Amino acid sequence: MRDVTTSPRGARRKARTATAILDAAEGLFRERGLQATTIDEVAEAADVSVGSVYVHFKSKTGLYLALVERALDLNEQAMARVLDLGLDSPLERVLAAGDAYLRFHLEHPGAFQMIALRVLEPGSGQSDPEVEERIAERVEALVGAVQADLEAAVRAGEIRADVDLARATRFVWGAWNGVIALSLRQDRLRIDDDELAATLAVGRRLLSDALRADAAGQ
Structure with a gap:
Protein backbone atom coordinates (compact mmCIF):
# COMPACT_ATOMS: atom_id res chain seq x y z
CA MET A 1 0.00 0.00 0.00
CA LYS A 58 9.37 18.11 18.22
CA SER A 59 9.19 20.96 20.77
CA LYS A 60 8.47 24.65 21.21
CA THR A 61 12.19 25.34 20.92
CA GLY A 62 12.29 23.38 17.67
CA LEU A 63 9.31 25.35 16.39
CA TYR A 64 10.97 28.63 17.28
CA LEU A 65 14.26 27.66 15.65
CA ALA A 66 12.35 26.72 12.48
CA LEU A 67 10.85 30.23 12.50
CA VAL A 68 14.31 31.75 12.84
CA GLU A 69 15.55 29.73 9.89
CA ARG A 70 12.53 30.80 7.83
CA ALA A 71 13.27 34.41 8.78
CA LEU A 72 16.88 34.01 7.73
CA ASP A 73 15.74 32.64 4.36
CA LEU A 74 13.82 35.87 3.81
CA ASN A 75 16.72 37.95 5.11
CA GLU A 76 19.17 36.29 2.72
CA GLN A 77 16.80 36.81 -0.20
CA ALA A 78 16.50 40.51 0.65
CA MET A 79 20.26 40.99 0.95
CA ALA A 80 20.91 39.06 -2.27
CA ARG A 81 18.94 41.70 -4.16
CA VAL A 82 21.89 44.05 -3.67
CA LEU A 83 23.81 41.97 -6.20
CA ASP A 84 21.00 42.44 -8.70
CA LEU A 85 21.63 46.21 -8.60
CA GLY A 86 24.94 45.74 -10.42
CA LEU A 87 26.75 48.33 -8.30
CA ASP A 88 30.46 48.68 -9.13
CA SER A 89 31.25 50.61 -5.95
CA PRO A 90 31.84 48.39 -2.89
CA LEU A 91 30.92 51.27 -0.58
CA GLU A 92 27.65 51.76 -2.41
CA ARG A 93 26.98 48.03 -1.98
CA VAL A 94 27.43 48.40 1.79
CA LEU A 95 24.99 51.31 1.86
CA ALA A 96 22.57 49.39 -0.36
CA ALA A 97 22.81 46.44 2.04
CA GLY A 98 21.47 48.70 4.78
CA ASP A 99 18.59 49.71 2.53
CA ALA A 100 17.89 46.04 1.79
CA TYR A 101 17.91 45.20 5.49
CA LEU A 102 15.33 47.91 6.11
CA ARG A 103 13.14 46.57 3.30
CA PHE A 104 13.43 43.10 4.82
CA HIS A 105 12.02 44.43 8.07
CA LEU A 106 9.28 46.51 6.46
CA GLU A 107 8.15 43.65 4.22
CA HIS A 108 8.49 40.93 6.89
CA PRO A 109 8.31 42.55 10.35
CA GLY A 110 7.46 39.23 11.95
CA ALA A 111 10.60 37.65 10.50
CA PHE A 112 12.89 40.31 11.94
CA GLN A 113 11.18 39.97 15.31
CA MET A 114 11.71 36.21 15.32
CA ILE A 115 15.44 36.72 14.91
CA ALA A 116 15.47 39.45 17.58
CA LEU A 117 13.69 37.22 20.09
CA ARG A 118 16.80 35.08 20.27
CA VAL A 119 18.45 37.99 22.09
CA LEU A 120 15.48 39.70 23.70
CA GLU A 121 13.77 36.61 25.06
CA PRO A 122 15.87 33.44 25.13
CA GLY A 123 13.74 30.32 24.92
CA SER A 124 13.34 27.85 27.73
CA GLY A 125 14.57 24.30 27.49
CA GLN A 126 17.37 22.75 25.46
CA SER A 127 17.97 23.94 21.91
CA ASP A 128 19.35 21.92 19.03
CA PRO A 129 23.13 22.55 18.86
CA GLU A 130 23.28 21.68 15.16
CA VAL A 131 20.51 24.11 14.30
CA GLU A 132 22.02 26.80 16.52
CA GLU A 133 25.36 26.36 14.76
CA ARG A 134 23.73 26.55 11.32
CA ILE A 135 21.88 29.73 12.27
CA ALA A 136 25.07 31.30 13.65
CA GLU A 137 26.90 30.47 10.42
CA ARG A 138 24.16 32.02 8.31
CA VAL A 139 24.19 35.25 10.31
CA GLU A 140 27.99 35.36 10.18
CA ALA A 141 27.84 34.93 6.40
CA LEU A 142 25.52 37.94 6.08
CA VAL A 143 27.78 40.07 8.28
CA GLY A 144 30.86 38.74 6.50
CA ALA A 145 29.50 39.89 3.14
CA VAL A 146 29.31 43.45 4.49
CA GLN A 147 32.90 43.25 5.76
CA ALA A 148 34.08 41.87 2.42
CA ASP A 149 32.61 44.90 0.65
CA LEU A 150 34.25 47.24 3.16
CA GLU A 151 37.59 45.54 2.49
CA ALA A 152 37.02 45.92 -1.24
CA ALA A 153 36.20 49.59 -0.68
CA VAL A 154 39.58 50.11 1.02
CA ARG A 155 41.39 48.46 -1.91
CA ALA A 156 39.41 50.65 -4.31
CA GLY A 157 40.44 53.76 -2.39
CA GLU A 158 36.82 54.58 -1.56
CA ILE A 159 37.14 54.50 2.22
CA ARG A 160 39.83 55.33 4.71
CA ALA A 161 42.60 52.77 5.08
CA ASP A 162 42.93 53.35 8.84
CA VAL A 163 39.47 51.94 9.65
CA ASP A 164 39.32 48.77 11.78
CA LEU A 165 37.08 46.89 9.38
CA ALA A 166 36.02 44.08 11.73
CA ARG A 167 34.84 46.56 14.35
CA ALA A 168 33.33 48.86 11.76
CA THR A 169 31.33 45.94 10.41
CA ARG A 170 30.05 45.01 13.87
CA PHE A 171 29.09 48.64 14.47
CA VAL A 172 27.25 48.94 11.16
CA TRP A 173 25.37 45.67 11.64
CA GLY A 174 24.60 46.52 15.26
CA ALA A 175 23.38 50.00 14.29
CA TRP A 176 21.02 48.61 11.66
CA ASN A 177 19.60 46.11 14.14
CA GLY A 178 19.41 48.62 16.97
CA VAL A 179 17.47 51.22 15.03
CA ILE A 180 15.09 48.64 13.56
CA ALA A 181 14.55 47.23 17.06
CA LEU A 182 13.19 50.62 18.14
CA SER A 183 10.11 49.87 16.05
CA LEU A 184 9.45 46.82 18.26
CA ARG A 185 9.44 48.69 21.56
CA GLN A 186 6.22 48.93 23.52
CA ASP A 187 6.93 52.27 25.22
CA ARG A 188 7.17 55.93 24.22
CA LEU A 189 10.57 55.34 22.59
CA ARG A 190 8.97 53.28 19.84
CA ILE A 191 9.22 54.74 16.32
CA ASP A 192 6.92 54.07 13.39
CA ASP A 193 8.02 52.82 9.96
CA ASP A 194 8.30 56.31 8.44
CA GLU A 195 10.54 57.54 11.25
CA LEU A 196 12.53 54.31 11.05
CA ALA A 197 13.23 54.85 7.36
CA ALA A 198 14.15 58.51 7.95
CA THR A 199 16.49 57.63 10.82
CA LEU A 200 18.29 54.98 8.80
CA ALA A 201 18.62 57.43 5.90
CA VAL A 202 20.44 59.84 8.22
CA GLY A 203 22.63 56.99 9.40
CA ARG A 204 23.39 56.09 5.79
CA ARG A 205 24.70 59.61 5.12
CA LEU A 206 26.71 59.70 8.35
CA LEU A 207 28.29 56.33 7.59
CA SER A 208 29.18 57.36 4.06
CA ASP A 209 30.71 60.66 5.17
CA ALA A 210 32.69 59.06 8.01
CA LEU A 211 34.20 56.29 5.89
CA ARG A 212 35.04 58.05 2.67
CA ALA A 213 38.74 58.48 1.98
CA ASP A 214 38.34 62.03 0.69
CA ALA A 215 36.82 63.05 4.04
CA ALA A 216 40.17 62.19 5.69
CA GLY A 217 42.16 64.09 3.10
CA GLN A 218 43.55 60.95 1.50
Missing part, protein backbone atom coordinates in the same frame (compact mmCIF):
# COMPACT_ATOMS: atom_id res chain seq x y z
CA ARG A 2 1.37 3.39 -0.96
CA ASP A 3 2.39 5.69 1.90
CA VAL A 4 0.33 8.84 1.35
CA THR A 5 2.81 10.91 3.37
CA THR A 6 5.45 10.33 0.69
CA SER A 7 3.16 10.97 -2.28
CA PRO A 8 3.19 14.42 -3.90
CA ARG A 9 -0.25 15.14 -2.47
CA GLY A 10 0.80 13.96 0.97
CA ALA A 11 3.97 16.06 0.82
CA ARG A 12 1.95 19.13 -0.12
CA ARG A 13 -0.47 18.49 2.72
CA LYS A 14 2.40 18.10 5.15
CA ALA A 15 3.99 21.34 3.93
CA ARG A 16 0.70 23.23 4.27
CA THR A 17 0.29 21.96 7.82
CA ALA A 18 3.84 22.96 8.73
CA THR A 19 3.31 26.43 7.23
CA ALA A 20 0.04 26.87 9.14
CA ILE A 21 1.79 25.96 12.38
CA LEU A 22 4.68 28.32 11.68
CA ASP A 23 2.35 31.19 10.79
CA ALA A 24 0.26 30.64 13.93
CA ALA A 25 3.34 30.42 16.15
CA GLU A 26 4.86 33.55 14.64
CA GLY A 27 1.71 35.53 15.33
CA LEU A 28 1.49 34.32 18.93
CA PHE A 29 5.19 34.77 19.64
CA ARG A 30 5.00 38.34 18.33
CA GLU A 31 1.92 39.14 20.36
CA ARG A 32 2.60 37.29 23.60
CA GLY A 33 6.26 36.37 23.57
CA LEU A 34 7.97 33.02 23.27
CA GLN A 35 7.85 31.83 26.85
CA ALA A 36 4.24 32.88 27.48
CA THR A 37 2.93 30.96 24.46
CA THR A 38 2.03 27.30 24.82
CA ILE A 39 2.00 24.53 22.24
CA ASP A 40 -1.73 24.09 22.93
CA GLU A 41 -2.31 27.72 21.90
CA VAL A 42 -0.27 27.29 18.74
CA ALA A 43 -2.22 24.17 17.81
CA GLU A 44 -5.53 25.94 18.38
CA ALA A 45 -4.49 28.95 16.30
CA ALA A 46 -3.27 26.70 13.48
CA ASP A 47 -6.40 24.50 13.72
CA VAL A 48 -4.34 21.34 14.11
CA SER A 49 -3.86 18.81 16.89
CA VAL A 50 -1.21 19.29 19.55
CA GLY A 51 0.32 16.03 18.37
CA SER A 52 0.69 17.44 14.87
CA VAL A 53 2.80 20.29 16.20
CA TYR A 54 5.10 17.84 17.95
CA VAL A 55 5.30 15.60 14.88
CA HIS A 56 6.48 18.48 12.73
CA PHE A 57 8.70 20.37 15.20
Whole structure:
Protein backbone atom coordinates (compact mmCIF):
# COMPACT_ATOMS: atom_id res chain seq x y z
CA MET A 1 0.00 0.00 0.00
CA ARG A 2 1.37 3.39 -0.96
CA ASP A 3 2.39 5.69 1.90
CA VAL A 4 0.33 8.84 1.35
CA THR A 5 2.81 10.91 3.37
CA THR A 6 5.45 10.33 0.69
CA SER A 7 3.16 10.97 -2.28
CA PRO A 8 3.19 14.42 -3.90
CA ARG A 9 -0.25 15.14 -2.47
CA GLY A 10 0.80 13.96 0.97
CA ALA A 11 3.97 16.06 0.82
CA ARG A 12 1.95 19.13 -0.12
CA ARG A 13 -0.47 18.49 2.72
CA LYS A 14 2.40 18.10 5.15
CA ALA A 15 3.99 21.34 3.93
CA ARG A 16 0.70 23.23 4.27
CA THR A 17 0.29 21.96 7.82
CA ALA A 18 3.84 22.96 8.73
CA THR A 19 3.31 26.43 7.23
CA ALA A 20 0.04 26.87 9.14
CA ILE A 21 1.79 25.96 12.38
CA LEU A 22 4.68 28.32 11.68
CA ASP A 23 2.35 31.19 10.79
CA ALA A 24 0.26 30.64 13.93
CA ALA A 25 3.34 30.42 16.15
CA GLU A 26 4.86 33.55 14.64
CA GLY A 27 1.71 35.53 15.33
CA LEU A 28 1.49 34.32 18.93
CA PHE A 29 5.19 34.77 19.64
CA ARG A 30 5.00 38.34 18.33
CA GLU A 31 1.92 39.14 20.36
CA ARG A 32 2.60 37.29 23.60
CA GLY A 33 6.26 36.37 23.57
CA LEU A 34 7.97 33.02 23.27
CA GLN A 35 7.85 31.83 26.85
CA ALA A 36 4.24 32.88 27.48
CA THR A 37 2.93 30.96 24.46
CA THR A 38 2.03 27.30 24.82
CA ILE A 39 2.00 24.53 22.24
CA ASP A 40 -1.73 24.09 22.93
CA GLU A 41 -2.31 27.72 21.90
CA VAL A 42 -0.27 27.29 18.74
CA ALA A 43 -2.22 24.17 17.81
CA GLU A 44 -5.53 25.94 18.38
CA ALA A 45 -4.49 28.95 16.30
CA ALA A 46 -3.27 26.70 13.48
CA ASP A 47 -6.40 24.50 13.72
CA VAL A 48 -4.34 21.34 14.11
CA SER A 49 -3.86 18.81 16.89
CA VAL A 50 -1.21 19.29 19.55
CA GLY A 51 0.32 16.03 18.37
CA SER A 52 0.69 17.44 14.87
CA VAL A 53 2.80 20.29 16.20
CA TYR A 54 5.10 17.84 17.95
CA VAL A 55 5.30 15.60 14.88
CA HIS A 56 6.48 18.48 12.73
CA PHE A 57 8.70 20.37 15.20
CA LYS A 58 9.37 18.11 18.22
CA SER A 59 9.19 20.96 20.77
CA LYS A 60 8.47 24.65 21.21
CA THR A 61 12.19 25.34 20.92
CA GLY A 62 12.29 23.38 17.67
CA LEU A 63 9.31 25.35 16.39
CA TYR A 64 10.97 28.63 17.28
CA LEU A 65 14.26 27.66 15.65
CA ALA A 66 12.35 26.72 12.48
CA LEU A 67 10.85 30.23 12.50
CA VAL A 68 14.31 31.75 12.84
CA GLU A 69 15.55 29.73 9.89
CA ARG A 70 12.53 30.80 7.83
CA ALA A 71 13.27 34.41 8.78
CA LEU A 72 16.88 34.01 7.73
CA ASP A 73 15.74 32.64 4.36
CA LEU A 74 13.82 35.87 3.81
CA ASN A 75 16.72 37.95 5.11
CA GLU A 76 19.17 36.29 2.72
CA GLN A 77 16.80 36.81 -0.20
CA ALA A 78 16.50 40.51 0.65
CA MET A 79 20.26 40.99 0.95
CA ALA A 80 20.91 39.06 -2.27
CA ARG A 81 18.94 41.70 -4.16
CA VAL A 82 21.89 44.05 -3.67
CA LEU A 83 23.81 41.97 -6.20
CA ASP A 84 21.00 42.44 -8.70
CA LEU A 85 21.63 46.21 -8.60
CA GLY A 86 24.94 45.74 -10.42
CA LEU A 87 26.75 48.33 -8.30
CA ASP A 88 30.46 48.68 -9.13
CA SER A 89 31.25 50.61 -5.95
CA PRO A 90 31.84 48.39 -2.89
CA LEU A 91 30.92 51.27 -0.58
CA GLU A 92 27.65 51.76 -2.41
CA ARG A 93 26.98 48.03 -1.98
CA VAL A 94 27.43 48.40 1.79
CA LEU A 95 24.99 51.31 1.86
CA ALA A 96 22.57 49.39 -0.36
CA ALA A 97 22.81 46.44 2.04
CA GLY A 98 21.47 48.70 4.78
CA ASP A 99 18.59 49.71 2.53
CA ALA A 100 17.89 46.04 1.79
CA TYR A 101 17.91 45.20 5.49
CA LEU A 102 15.33 47.91 6.11
CA ARG A 103 13.14 46.57 3.30
CA PHE A 104 13.43 43.10 4.82
CA HIS A 105 12.02 44.43 8.07
CA LEU A 106 9.28 46.51 6.46
CA GLU A 107 8.15 43.65 4.22
CA HIS A 108 8.49 40.93 6.89
CA PRO A 109 8.31 42.55 10.35
CA GLY A 110 7.46 39.23 11.95
CA ALA A 111 10.60 37.65 10.50
CA PHE A 112 12.89 40.31 11.94
CA GLN A 113 11.18 39.97 15.31
CA MET A 114 11.71 36.21 15.32
CA ILE A 115 15.44 36.72 14.91
CA ALA A 116 15.47 39.45 17.58
CA LEU A 117 13.69 37.22 20.09
CA ARG A 118 16.80 35.08 20.27
CA VAL A 119 18.45 37.99 22.09
CA LEU A 120 15.48 39.70 23.70
CA GLU A 121 13.77 36.61 25.06
CA PRO A 122 15.87 33.44 25.13
CA GLY A 123 13.74 30.32 24.92
CA SER A 124 13.34 27.85 27.73
CA GLY A 125 14.57 24.30 27.49
CA GLN A 126 17.37 22.75 25.46
CA SER A 127 17.97 23.94 21.91
CA ASP A 128 19.35 21.92 19.03
CA PRO A 129 23.13 22.55 18.86
CA GLU A 130 23.28 21.68 15.16
CA VAL A 131 20.51 24.11 14.30
CA GLU A 132 22.02 26.80 16.52
CA GLU A 133 25.36 26.36 14.76
CA ARG A 134 23.73 26.55 11.32
CA ILE A 135 21.88 29.73 12.27
CA ALA A 136 25.07 31.30 13.65
CA GLU A 137 26.90 30.47 10.42
CA ARG A 138 24.16 32.02 8.31
CA VAL A 139 24.19 35.25 10.31
CA GLU A 140 27.99 35.36 10.18
CA ALA A 141 27.84 34.93 6.40
CA LEU A 142 25.52 37.94 6.08
CA VAL A 143 27.78 40.07 8.28
CA GLY A 144 30.86 38.74 6.50
CA ALA A 145 29.50 39.89 3.14
CA VAL A 146 29.31 43.45 4.49
CA GLN A 147 32.90 43.25 5.76
CA ALA A 148 34.08 41.87 2.42
CA ASP A 149 32.61 44.90 0.65
CA LEU A 150 34.25 47.24 3.16
CA GLU A 151 37.59 45.54 2.49
CA ALA A 152 37.02 45.92 -1.24
CA ALA A 153 36.20 49.59 -0.68
CA VAL A 154 39.58 50.11 1.02
CA ARG A 155 41.39 48.46 -1.91
CA ALA A 156 39.41 50.65 -4.31
CA GLY A 157 40.44 53.76 -2.39
CA GLU A 158 36.82 54.58 -1.56
CA ILE A 159 37.14 54.50 2.22
CA ARG A 160 39.83 55.33 4.71
CA ALA A 161 42.60 52.77 5.08
CA ASP A 162 42.93 53.35 8.84
CA VAL A 163 39.47 51.94 9.65
CA ASP A 164 39.32 48.77 11.78
CA LEU A 165 37.08 46.89 9.38
CA ALA A 166 36.02 44.08 11.73
CA ARG A 167 34.84 46.56 14.35
CA ALA A 168 33.33 48.86 11.76
CA THR A 169 31.33 45.94 10.41
CA ARG A 170 30.05 45.01 13.87
CA PHE A 171 29.09 48.64 14.47
CA VAL A 172 27.25 48.94 11.16
CA TRP A 173 25.37 45.67 11.64
CA GLY A 174 24.60 46.52 15.26
CA ALA A 175 23.38 50.00 14.29
CA TRP A 176 21.02 48.61 11.66
CA ASN A 177 19.60 46.11 14.14
CA GLY A 178 19.41 48.62 16.97
CA VAL A 179 17.47 51.22 15.03
CA ILE A 180 15.09 48.64 13.56
CA ALA A 181 14.55 47.23 17.06
CA LEU A 182 13.19 50.62 18.14
CA SER A 183 10.11 49.87 16.05
CA LEU A 184 9.45 46.82 18.26
CA ARG A 185 9.44 48.69 21.56
CA GLN A 186 6.22 48.93 23.52
CA ASP A 187 6.93 52.27 25.22
CA ARG A 188 7.17 55.93 24.22
CA LEU A 189 10.57 55.34 22.59
CA ARG A 190 8.97 53.28 19.84
CA ILE A 191 9.22 54.74 16.32
CA ASP A 192 6.92 54.07 13.39
CA ASP A 193 8.02 52.82 9.96
CA ASP A 194 8.30 56.31 8.44
CA GLU A 195 10.54 57.54 11.25
CA LEU A 196 12.53 54.31 11.05
CA ALA A 197 13.23 54.85 7.36
CA ALA A 198 14.15 58.51 7.95
CA THR A 199 16.49 57.63 10.82
CA LEU A 200 18.29 54.98 8.80
CA ALA A 201 18.62 57.43 5.90
CA VAL A 202 20.44 59.84 8.22
CA GLY A 203 22.63 56.99 9.40
CA ARG A 204 23.39 56.09 5.79
CA ARG A 205 24.70 59.61 5.12
CA LEU A 206 26.71 59.70 8.35
CA LEU A 207 28.29 56.33 7.59
CA SER A 208 29.18 57.36 4.06
CA ASP A 209 30.71 60.66 5.17
CA ALA A 210 32.69 59.06 8.01
CA LEU A 211 34.20 56.29 5.89
CA ARG A 212 35.04 58.05 2.67
CA ALA A 213 38.74 58.48 1.98
CA ASP A 214 38.34 62.03 0.69
CA ALA A 215 36.82 63.05 4.04
CA ALA A 216 40.17 62.19 5.69
CA GLY A 217 42.16 64.09 3.10
CA GLN A 218 43.55 60.95 1.50
